[in-house]
Amino acid sequence: MRDQQPAPGRPGRRLSTKETAEVLGVKPETVYAYVSRGQLSSTREPGGRGSTFDAKEVEALARRNRRETSMSSGSGGELSVRTRITLIDKDRYYFRGVDATELAAHHSYEEVAEWLWTGRMRPGVTFTAPEAAVAVARRAVDALPEHTAPIDRLRVGAIAAAAEDPLRFDLSEEAVLGTARVLIPTLVAALPPQPYAHHHDEGPLARRLWGRLTGHEADEASLRALDTALALLVDHDLAASTLAVRVAASARAHAYAAVSAGLGVIEGPLHGAASGLAHRMLLDVLERGTAVPVIADELRAGRRIPGLGHRLYPGEDPRARALFALMERVPRAEPALLAARDIVATTARHTPLHANVDLALAVLTVSSGMPATAGETVFAIARTAGWIAHALEEYGERPLRMRPSGHYVGPRPPQALPE
The missing domain is CATH 1.10.1660.10 (Multidrug-efflux Transporter Regulator; Chain: A; Domain 2)
Incomplete structure (x- = not known):
């Protein structure tokens, strides 16, 4: 120097x-x-x-x-990472200091994603993907077995899109933002349309995604609910998948690889797949006409009730509150809404747990004729924008800072060579 x-x-x-x-x-x-x-x-x-x-x-x-640092020890022995993206505080959460539920109520998913990435609002923005990237991703996804889960399709689509992009190793902010604006619509376009669905390849992302989730005709109230769900789920601080993305970005993996890391983690039943469990429970309640035997069966089997409670919110999950309010405007959602309320009321007799976003998302997927995996798909597409925001933030930090030291508890050396 x-x-x-x-x-x-x-x-x-x-x-x-x-x-x-x-x-x-x-x-x-x-x-x-x-x-x-x-x-x-x-x-x-x-x-x-x-x-x-x-x-x-x-x-x-x-x-x-x-x-x-990088990574420091927080209260209760938990790891903490500096971030300027999302704050969760007292049953509310904020994107760059702005109430996230208010953002989702007044802006589209694409607009909220831009806010998360840049701190600037771009009214009316839509994401489009070049035909070459979409064609490569579709060919790769179409080659998978028919029973392949949506998350596996998304992972393969992301890998295929990466292979088509010679500039994927450019980690400058401008390049990564360009990748994000192309990758998200590519993932949606790579998903196979549902039978009898009127699918769209242009316009708002929620409309394009709808025909990949259900063959039911889209009404404006349902589309608004799907778009808001995407915006509400775009980020939620350092969830497990987001931490995986930051670890990958810390090692300077490109944006496609970082997103792939997130998709690998999101498939767990305690993360993105939780809405599918709530979906199946909701169908069971609708079939049996009451939540009482369904809740009893879940507890008898030693399982926690899906769609209830959240470790970060002592009260009601604000995402669930916002989504439930929108579903009340969808006439065909009334049976699923009543079933969800029955679940909450029945469980509250013994444990006062509030509904979380997985139960609200299940109301959307059940009432729209979507499969149980649809909530996980919505979750993954939405969270991709948040993962990009965290990857961008991590690229600006010291490389390889996500490298904790192991606390070795095995046999002390020297040990004899095994025979």
Whole structure:
């Protein structure tokens, strides 16, 4: 690191972009990401070819990054990661400081995704994918067995789209945003249309997704509910799949690979697949006419009741509240809504648990004639935008910071060679 002459009126040592990147342990393009986020200030010197940075400010940022790290131990031994994307606080959650349910009520999924990525609103934005990417993804997905689950189709579609993109290793913010705006509609277009469905390949993403989930005709109230569900589910802090995405991004995996990591985790029954369990339970209640025997059977089998309770919300899940309110405007949803309320009331006799978003999503999927896997598909498509936001944030951090140390508890060495 060499000394530079102070700029007039700006006392102190100045660093070049390359020197600043070395101090921070990042790529030069990441230095400008810090500038765009207001974490670092730059000055273009008269007659100079690039920007310079105040050495003290750079060193302070480096210290802050080391101190707050990467990954630090939080309360209760849980891991915590610095993020500016989502805050969950007192039965509400916020995207970049704005109430997420309000955003979803007034903006489309695509608009909320743009807000999450850039902190700017782009009214009327829609995502489109080039025909070449869609064709490659469709061919790969169509080659899978007929019984293949939607999440497996999405994973294969993401891999195929990556193989078609020669610029996938460009991790600059502009390139990653371009990838996001193409990948999401490509994943939707790669899903096979449902029989008898009037599928669309243009217009809002929710309308394009509808025909991949059900053969029922779409009414405006149901489409609005699906679009809002996508916007509500776009991110939820560091859920398991999101942490997997950040680990991949920390290792500088490209955006397609990071999304693939998230898709791999989301399939678990305690994550994205939870809405499918709630869907099947809701159908059981509708068939039997009451929730009492259904709840009894679940408890007798030693299972928790799907669609109820959330570790982050002592009260009602705000996503469920917003989605239930929209489903009340869908006439054909009334039986499923009544069944969901019966489930909550029956369980509340012994344990006062509130409905979570999985139960609300099940009301949407059941009343729309969708399969049990549809909620997981909605969840994955929605969360892809959030994963991209977290990958972008992680690309601006020190590489490989998601590398905790193992606490070895095995036999102490030296041990004899096994025979």
